[in-house]
Amino acid sequence: MRRKRKGSESDACEDIQGRSTPPRDHDGTKASNLTSYYSLEDYNRINKRCKEGAGDEPVNSFKSRLAGVATAPPCGASSSLVSPGRGLKRKIGCIEVATQTGRKNKIEDDYVFGATLGRGKFGSVSLCTSRASGEEFACKTLKKGEETVHREVEIMQHLSGHPGVVTLHAVYEESECFHLLMEFCSGGRLIDQMVKEGQYSEQRAANIFKDVMLVIKYCHEMGVVHRDIKPENILLATSGKIKLADFGLAMRVSNGQTLSGLAGSPAYVAPEVLQGNYSEKVDIWSAGVLLHALLAGALPFQGDSLDSVFEAIKTVKLDFQSGIWDSVSKPARDLLARMLTRDVSARITADEALRHPWILFYTERTLRSLSFKSKLRNPGQASELGRSQAVGGSSLIERSRNHTVLDSSTCKSEEDEECEFVDALAVAISHVKISEPKRSRLCSPTSPIEEQCSANISVSTLCRAF
């Protein structure tokens, strides 16, 4: 499975058993113990090694790398567990012509390498510029020998074309490595924006979240479970639109098939992953953690060590009724509760999340359609009306918190279609049942998590949280 990360295995072993201070990131800055510094595979492998004692098997042996490998069905007929020696060439047979073109050339013949954009577990990502067109790309260089490399390439190719997925343009093969030439996302990572900006307004959170759910829905429809949804893996295009990246842990599944094996990032991992048998719903849980972070400015499940984070994921009862949640609308909290439920069958699907009243209310299409109708009706008043609707939008949610329906007399005309539409939406939202999570969905209740009681989440809290 995944390669050994920074630091030695023995350091990590001590660290996991009694760590109170977070490890240092590759650039020397202190990383939070909730960053995804250790992947679950690292944890699984290190824990196993801690139990078995050092020296049982070489760290990078195939078996040790498989310690965290999901026993998912293979990625298409061509991706069954072939011997690594057969390499990408065999796999590339299922990859479209466009990505094969580079294989004949050396990447340096076609592109000039620039600054390093980031480093991950598998390798580094650099900016590179096309010699022919001057166009910029991101190039991920991966050392050979990892089965996941093949899977990542194949899945990226399988998903390429969707506006929410980082496009894979070409793959160059060298004796030691593969270069994945991808679209360059100049806006950086969502996590960095979140740390900088802190808590998001509901409207902003809903718009980002909707795009995330659209791409998750697409992945699931395409039979792909990402397994590592987190803001570190959500990049921003120049346009500001989100792009899902890093398919290194993604797996293809066919209808009804389940996955097993520890995979993901600790703070975002679904409880059923820790239990060992799971489905695409794990992406919904992780997206719920992301939504929590956007709205509250902090992660829902925290702890001083990986074990305590996992314990929180399995047992903490989230309390959306007080503290910071007083200033968050009930529909938003309702959506969160439906995503962060431990009862997998009760957890909503990506499609259901996209049809949730909170998303419908806040997202661009709804607001744009209102404003468009206004323009058609009364061009002179269009912008004014658009403004008042946008303002009315937040008060509407505000009112729905108190189960009050927008009073149509506040609008200019009773027959005004926009008012009817807004009212209908208000009714829908005010009828959203914000039920307490069912007892059966919860593990033994513990005290509500601390950050939910803190109304003022500062950037420093965020830095710690992430």
Ligand SMILES: Nc1ncnc2c1ncn2[C@@H]1O[C@H](COP(=O)(O)OP(=O)(O)OP(=O)(O)O)[C@@H](O)[C@H]1O
């Ligand atoms: N298309 C891209 N455009 C711009 N930057 C990118 C792009 N792809 C990756 N990066 C940068 O490189 C970093 C590492 O990339 P990526 O997450 O794909 O690698 P990885 O080895 O799989 O990482 P991880 O350790 O998180 O699993 C990203 O966090 C991001 O900062």
